Amino acid sequence: MPKIDHKKLAKAAKEKKAAFGEDVDIKSFGKKKSSHAYIRDLSNIKEAERENLLTSGIDLTGKERSGTYLQMDHNVVHCSVKQEGLELMSVDQARDKYSWFEDYWWKAVKVDADKYTAQAELEPHFGYFIRAQAGVETIFPLQACLYLGMQGTSQHVHNVIIAEEGASLHIITGCTVAKNVKAGLHLGVSEFYVKKNAKITFTMVHNWAEDVSVRPRTGTIVEENGLFLSNYICMKPVKSLQMYPVSNLVGPGATARYNTILVAPPGSNMDVGSKVVLAAPNTKAEVVARTLTTGGNIIARGQLIGEVKSVKAHLECRGLILKESGMIHAIPELIGKVSGVDLSHEAAVGKIAQEEIEYLMSRGISREEATATIVRGFLNVQIEGLPQVLKKEMDGILDTLEKEAF
Numbered sequence: 001m002p003k004i005d006h007k008k009l010a011k012a013a014k015e016k017k018a019a020f021g022e023d024v025d026i027k028s029f030g031k032k033k034s035s036h037a038y039i040r041d042l043s044n045i046k047e048a049e050r051e052n053l054l055t056s057g058i059d060l061t062g063k064e065r066s067g068t069y070l071q072m073d074h075n076v077v078h079c080s081v082k083q084e085g086l087e088l089m090s091v092d093q094a095r096d097k098y099s100w101f102e103d104y105w106w107k108a109v110k111v112d113a114d115k116y117t118a119q120a121e122l123e124p125h126f127g128y129f130i131r132a133q134a135g136v137e138t139i140f141p142l143q144a145c146l147y148l149g150m151q152g153t154s155q156h157v158h159n160v161i162i163a164e165e166g167a168s169l170h171i172i173t174g175c176t177v178a179k180n181v182k183a184g185l186h187l188g189v190s191e192f193y194v195k196k197n198a199k200i201t202f203t204m205v206h207n208w209a210e211d212v213s214v215r216p217r218t219g220t221i222v223e224e225n226g227l228f229l230s231n232y233i234c235m236k237p238v239k240s241l242q243m244y245p246v247s248n249l250v251g252p253g254a255t256a257r258y259n260t261i262l263v264a265p266p267g268s269n270m271d272v273g274s275k276v277v278l279a280a281p282n283t284k285a286e287v288v289a290r291t292l293t294t295g296g297n298i299i300a301r302g303q304l305i306g307e308v309k310s311v312k313a314h315l316e317c318r319g320l321i322l323k324e325s326g327m328i329h330a331i332p333e334l335i336g337k338v339s340g341v342d343l344s345h346e347a348a349v350g351k352i353a354q355e356e357i358e359y360l361m362s363r364g365i366s367r368e369e370a371t372a373t374i375v376r377g378f379l380n381v382q383i384e385g386l387p388q389v390l391k392k393e394m395d396g397i398l399d400t401l402e403k404e405a406f
Contacts, residue, residue, distance in 0.1 A: 196223045197226065
């Protein structure tokens with residue numbers, strides 16, 4: 001790839017903001033580098049940290065995991081893989097190991113997209129590299145965790161994930177903070193490459209804190225008959241979350257599915273969306289979002305772009321307002337550039353119907369139990385294609401987070 005002009009990039013980064021959403025002053029966060037020691041045995045992690053990791057989908061026993069990557073602030077503190085044909089390491093190691101790695105570096109995400117992507121290049125703090133070799137299927141999901149352990153620090157990571165031809169790769173990634181951390185900044189660049197007849201299932205759980213700002217930047221390239229399935233859950237307080245992952249379906253028969261569950265407590269501002277570009281014949285996409293506010297603000301975006309004939313995609317966004325102080329703004333967009341595209345959307349924002357609560361109360365349960373039952377059903381997004389172990393994991397995460405949120 002062409003060499004990045006870092007002086008030019010640094011100059012542009014000072015002025016280039018994101019295309020939408022509130023701005024975050026990167027300079028207001030500390031730059032002190034952390035010095036966490038490597039942890040060979042994950043059972044040695046402190047109990048308080050174990051609880052946070054568990055609610056983010058990270059199982060420190062590793063019994064039903066094919067590998068584990070754990071990064072605390074600016075240090076990779078654990079990296080191990082158990083299944084043959086799977087690779088898991090830091091991106092720095094991958095760049096040193098493979099000459100072809102540069103073919104995947106800043107190809108799905110532009111380095112100068114905004115000041116956050118630029119910062120991830122100018123001041124990098126590792127990130128993970130995951131690769132499933134051709135024809136390999138993960139027996140259990142790989143897990144990766146990006147952890148903020150220092151108050152007021154910033155973490156800039158760059159992840160690269162590749163499923164080679166015919167491979168099937170399942171990943172659970174959790175992002176969280178230490179108990180004593182209330183403020184911080186996380187910048188995460190992730191690039192996904194789904195080769196011919198391959199599949200990536202990516203489940204991300206965000207478990208931040210009330211004064212943490214988060215700026216993920218994600219791009220995916222899906223080749224012929226490939227499948228990218230993304231599940232995203234954020235049900236804990238976060239000061240400012242802004243993410244807009246983009247999938248480019250470049251091969252015939254490629255498919256992308258996004259499932260998003262958002263709960264915004266008071267003080268949380270979430271600007272989250274998904275974009276799919278259908279650039280090859282017979283490509284398909286589905287974008288489903290369930291948003292709920294208990295006092296925070298949510299902007300739920302979705303964009304489908306049909307660039308060629310014989311493509312089909314659907315966008316669905318439903319919002320539920322539980323408290324009058326909260327706000328949900330749904331922005332569905334459909335762009336058809338040729339005849340013969342089939343794009344559709346439905347969006348709805350409202351409150352729990354009183355008759356629904358009264359009906360359940362007539363069956364002998366309290367108002368609080370009735371509300372919780374309705375909320376649970378609302379957030380229960382049926383996700384196709386998940387292996388049983390991953391579905392069980394997601395249900396457990398939802399159960400835990402719902403109890404804390406309500």
